[in-house]
Amino acid sequence: MEEKKIVELNRKAEAYLRERLLKDTFDIISEMLEDLQSVDLKDKMEQYQTTYKFMLKYTVAGVKDPERDTIYHDLITSAFRLLDEVTQQMLTKYSPAFPFSLKRSFPIPKAEIVNDKFESLQGFHDKLELSALVESAADHSQEGEKYLEDLQFFFNYFWLSDFYNEQTVRHFRDYMLLDNGPVFGKSLMISALTLSSMRCFDPGKLKLLFDYSVHKNDEIRQRAIFGALIVLYIFDGRLQFFPEINHRLELLSEDKSFVKSVEKIVIQLIRSKETEKLTKKMQEEILPEMVKMNPYIMDKLNLDNLLKDDITEDKNPDWQHMFDDVPGLTNKLEEFSELQMEGADVFMSTFAMLKSFPFFKRLINWFIPFSVQHPDLVRAAGEDLKTDFISALKDTRFLCNSDKYSFVLSVQQVPSSYKEMMSKALNAELGQFDENDKDDAVIKPDLDAEKISNQYIQDLYRFAKLHPQKRDFGDLFSWRLDFHNKTFFEKIIEDKKKWRNIGEYYFAKNYFVEALEVFEILLQDDPENVEILQKAGYSMQLAGDYQGALQFYTKADLIRSQELWTIKKIAYCYRQLSMPDKALEYYRQAEVIDDENLRVQLSIGHCLLDQKKYGEALKYYFRVEYLDTKNTRVWKPIAWCSFVTGKLDQALKYYQRIADDKADMHDYMNFGHVMWVKQDRQGALAMYKQSVNLFKGDMEKFIKVFNVDKTLLIEKGVDQNEMPIMLDRLRYDLDQL
Structure with a gap:
């Protein structure tokens, strides 16, 4: 069975399960099992179906069973687990994607093998401390390589395990408790746990992420919070069936540090879209x-x-x-x-070409925090790791871990004198940033945690966009990441003021659809917040829903009347809805508040023009021209209104100005109209030629626009019978060009 078909069946079955439609779910799983030929899974399937059929029979017969709800709930969670087992086994069997091809060659290790690896790692930790590792890198290159192989082993073990049984959970906790182990190794295993949890839902894995979300080490804690957040986002629809997860969320929501980190990570993920x-x-x-x-x-x-x-x-x-x-x-x-300074990922383009080093061929190196203890770095940089240059680079918050590794590896070919110069320059620049960070740290005690999570997200962004097998892992940064629409999110962040921060960030970055969704949620609790009403209206306006925008604007105007910005927006929406009378009504109100506002004056002119009150409109356009002498755009409506009101010489004067400045195809067409009405047919023909040229020679488009003005030209005295003659002459002249 093709991978696409497997994924499609899984999604369909999951959707049925969320709706508690077990019969449809079992039918799909049965179809998948026919291909898989697994006796154990088929036995489970038959057992669940038998139990469910008995439950249905007794329920319809009216038999009261106090255990029915429990049985029903257990059947649903068991069906989720069975669906995941079947899906993972089928993908492992058929999918050509890198994770599943690796699973086929990486059997889940036996306990004694894992214990041997633990002993190997612990021995390395005990034997090599940072100073020894750096001072004698050459002597320990083989041990360093063995250490990285062991790291890759544990990474694969925790990443490729579909479900964590008691033994796997114990092994994971044992790894995190290894003595003298560098933080970068333990942080790496949190990434492995996250990748595994994203691929295959397992409450046990999610509980581990929750446990390490309150770890004392910032690096471990921030990665665990990020992992938990992404897994909850993916499987939000399932959480209603796992009350123990919801209970943990309620407990974590009481931890202010956890909640603050969640808020920051969500904003950082939104920022990653930039x-x-x-x-x-x-x-x-x-x-x-x-x-x-x-x-x-x-x-x-x-x-x-x-x-x-x-x-x-x-x-x-x-x-x-x-x-x-x-x-x-x-x-x-x-x-x-x-x-x-805001934390945007401004260096992606700079370092994108520096991911071809052999260092990045090792999968785990995309996820490891920057550390001078890294054996690959020790081999490549050697004594350079003890320089002020590396020290300055290690502490900067403006480069993510992946880019720091790229930077160190890229300068190994640079002569020592240049390295020294770069070191001085970098230290000078980063010294100022360091002072700024110290000042910020007084105001923002969680600055280090924010820096770590932001760098980690940037590391993951590079992996998602630059790794050779990136398509096999999926790109979480292509998702909507609309946490505000997920049920779990309200359990973590109950304070809607924090939701406001997220909505405002969406709004500031011009993600108006998402901003509107957040603002509408906020208005449920605070329906008379004028600023949110205004921003919701503006978001809807930019989405092109002027009627919807009006609802927000008019409500804001009722609560806080005579606010110029709101009144102008109401007027604008009415004009876009082709309701110039209502638009003019509100622009008149705006004029009373600020009679020198040129935009209001111009808009009144537009409304009068829409109402065909050309003489009145002309007065407003002239006023705008008088007050803003550099505004050449107002010449166009002045010229047109002058033409329509019969002020032909005035119209000619303004169309000549427009032609001398910058005229478009419509300006030249209108210029020709005025000349024709004044009996200057040769001049009209010349202007029409210019217009067609700007229509890129498309005579059909020219005629379509020309026909809109035919009635007006006839009213102004142009002989209707001359029109086809003029157009044919225009065609012949254009054919000769």
């Missing part, structure tokens, strides 16, 4: 502008003297002027810096 746009911006805007700077850099930065001792003492005062040679670059770099 990474692709940031990468594109870097590649298409900032980096090309930096390339343009290259001719200036040679002269202005005096590169011949780059290695003088005072290279890092002062910043070049000419840099600002140099940026002035590339308009807009300063603003782009300032925006880049602000995004960096």
Whole structure:
């Protein structure tokens, strides 16, 4: 059976189960079992069906059974487990994806093998401490390689196990209790547990993630919270059948630190959606502008003297002027810096090409926190690991773990003198950030935890986007990640003020659909919050639902009347709904509040134009032109209203201005109309040619637009019989071009 068919059947059966439709679920599982040929699973299936049929029989017969609800609940949870078992076995049998091909070659180890691996790891921990590892890396290269192989063994063991029995749980806890074990190894196993839980639901695995979500070590705790959050997101529909999980969530929701971390991780995941746009911006805007700077850099930065001792003492005062040679670059770099300080993933494009080192061919290295204890790093960098350069790099919060490894590995070919220079420069720059972090830490005591979770999410983003087998793992960053729509989320974060933070972040990043969903939830508890009503209306407006937006805006106006912003938005929506009378009513209100607001004046002119009150509209357009002399866009409605009201010379004057500035196909067409009405047929023909050219030579499009104005031209005195003559002459002239 093909993998696609297996996944499809699984999803269908799961949907049935969530609706408690056991008969349909059993039918699908039976179909899958026919292909699998597993006696044990078929026996389970028959047992569950027999129990269910008896329950149905007694229920319909009216027999009262105090255990019925318990039996029914157990049948549903057992069916979930059976469905998962069947699905995983079928995928392991048929799927070509990397995780399942690896499962086929990695049998679940026996207890004695695991115990031997524990002894091997413990021996390595006892024998090698950081100083010894760094000072004599060459002597311990074989032991380091053995250590990494053992790490990969345990990673595979915990990742590829579908369900954790008592022995697996014990092994996992034993690993996390190993003496002297580096945190990066224990953090790695949390990642293995997360990947396993995402692939196959198991309450036992989820309970482990809950347990380590309150661990004293930040690295372990943040990874566990992230893992629990993602697993809950995936299997939210099942949680109603597992009260023990909901009970744990209720207990965890009382832990303020846990709740704060969940909130931060959700926002960081929303922020990750910006990474692709940031990468594109870097590649298409900032980096090309930096390339343009290259001719200036040679002269202005005096590169011949780059290695003088005072290279890092002062910043070049000419840099600002140099940026002035590339308009807009300063603003782009300032925006880049602000995004960096916020925690945005601004370095994805920079380090994407540095994931081809042999280091990244080892799967576990995509998930390991940056550490100078890493044997692969010890072999590659050796003595460099004791430099201030590495120390500065290790502590920075602006590079994720994966990029730190890439950075260290990439500079191994650089001469020592350049490394020293880079070290000084990096320390100088990061020193300022370090001071900022210390200041922030006073205000935000959870800054370290936030930094760890953000770097981990960026590590996972690189794995999802850059790993050679990325498609075989699935891309969680392509999901909606709409935690606010999941039932479990309200159990963790009951305080809707924290939901407000998430909604505001969606809104700030222009994810208006998701922002609206959050705002609508908030309005259920606080229906008269004007600001939320306004933002909900704005979100709906940008989605194109003007009628829906009006409902929010008008309610906000009832609660807090005479607020200019709201009134303008109501007017705008009415105009978009082709209701100029209502729009004008509200724009008049806005004019009373602020009679010098040019946008309001312009909008009133538009409404009058929509009502065909061209003379009145003209007065407002002239007022806008008078108050804003640089506004050339107002010339267009002035020219048109002048034409329609018979002020032909005035119309010609403005259309000539438009043509001298920047005219489009409609402007040239209208210019031609005015000339024709003034009996200047040759001038009209010339303008029509210009218009067709801007229609990219598409005469059919030109005629379609022209026909809209036919009635007006006839009213202005153009002979209807001349129109086909003019259009044919236009065709002949265009054919000769």
